[in-house]
Amino acid sequence: MRYAILLMGAPYSDQASHSALRFARALVDRGHHLEAVFFYHDGVYNAARLAAPPQDEPHLVDAWASLSFEHQVSLQVCIAAALRRGLLDEREAARHGKEGTSVQPPFELTGLGQLVDLGTRCDRLVTFGP
Amino acid sequence: MHDHLYDGDLLVILRHGPHGSSWLKEGLDAALVAAAFGRHVSLLFMGEGVMALMAGQQAGPLGQKGTAATLDMLEMYDIETLLVDEQGLSLFDLSCDELMLEVTCVSSAELARVLSGHRLVLTF
Numbered sequence: 001m002r003y004a005i006l007l008m009g010a011p012y013s014d015q016a017s018h019s020a021l022r023f024a025r026a027l028v029d030r031g032h033h034l035e036a037v038f039f040y041h042d043g044v045y046n047a048a049r050l051a052a053p054p055q056d057e058p059h060l061v062d063a064w065a066s067l068s069f070e071h072q073v074s075l076q077v078c079i080a081a082a083l084r085r086g087l088l089d090e091r092e093a094a095r096h097g098k099e100g101t102s103v104q105p106p107f108e109l110t111g112l113g114q115l116v117d118l119g120t121r122c123d124r125l126v127t128f129g130p
Numbered sequence: 131m132h133d134h135l136y137d138g139d140l141l142v143i144l145r146h147g148p149h150g151s152s153w154l155k156e157g158l159d160a161a162l163v164a165a166a167f168g169r170h171v172s173l174l175f176m177g178e179g180v181m182a183l184m185a186g187q188q189a190g191p192l193g194q195k196g197t198a199a200t201l202d203m204l205e206m207y208d209i210e211t212l213l214v215d216e217q218g219l220s221l222f223d224l225s226c227d228e229l230m231l232e233v234t235c236v237s238s239a240e241l242a243r244v245l246s247g248h249r250l251v252l253t254f
Binding site for chain 1: 140156252254
């Protein structure tokens with residue numbers, strides 16, 4: 001089946017990100033196709049380039065990036081939710097006159113329309129939230 | 131109750147009040163975007179979410195925009211199916227006619243049909 005995940009919990013604050021990541025891994029292990037993970041609400045913090053958790057804890061940002069590289073999963077971050085929370089890519093940083101970027105590639109800023117599109121195109125959209 | 135109330139492309143469930151967190155605002159944003167993309171969107175106000183429909187709410191002193199203005203725009207976006215969970219209303223001792231928009235009350239028993247009648251459900 002074609003799946004998409006909607007993640008709305010902040011990393012380390014809630015269980016949501018850990019659960020979503022394990023669910024994502026389980027999906028691809030079972031041979032399903034995970035099309036994309038959409039990050040909304042506080043879930044956008046999963047894309048934080050500067051996250052530096054202790055070494056003996058799971059590194060969620062890197063874990064999402066690895067999943068994306070290994071299985072061509074698109075990591076889509078709601079741009080409106082991200083900008084408010086200080087998550088900017090190169091283009092947005094330039095547009096807002098900010099130095100540096102805070103979104104980790106391959107996460108990409110995109111619109112809520114993409115979430116609607118995923119929900120329509122995929123067989124299942126599974127939400128993880130606090 | 132007419133059957134079309136139970137059907138649609140997207141059901142957005144709103145379970146948070148208008149103040150204290152951005153859940154309601156971000157849930158409504160998702161509903162508006164989906165409607166702008168031509169989807170048939172229904173809203174279901176559940177639990178504390180019914181407080182969103184109390185009349186006379188303002189932006190408040192924190193400089194946040196508030197959600198009443200967004201709710202007023204729903205009709206413009208063709209979001210016409212507004213459902214309120216009866217239990218949520220009774221939780222706050224409210225009745226349908228005290229709310230700022232015309233809504234349809236649904237019982238717990240009817241909720242299952244509402245959920246299964248929508249292709250996609252997003253909960254905020």
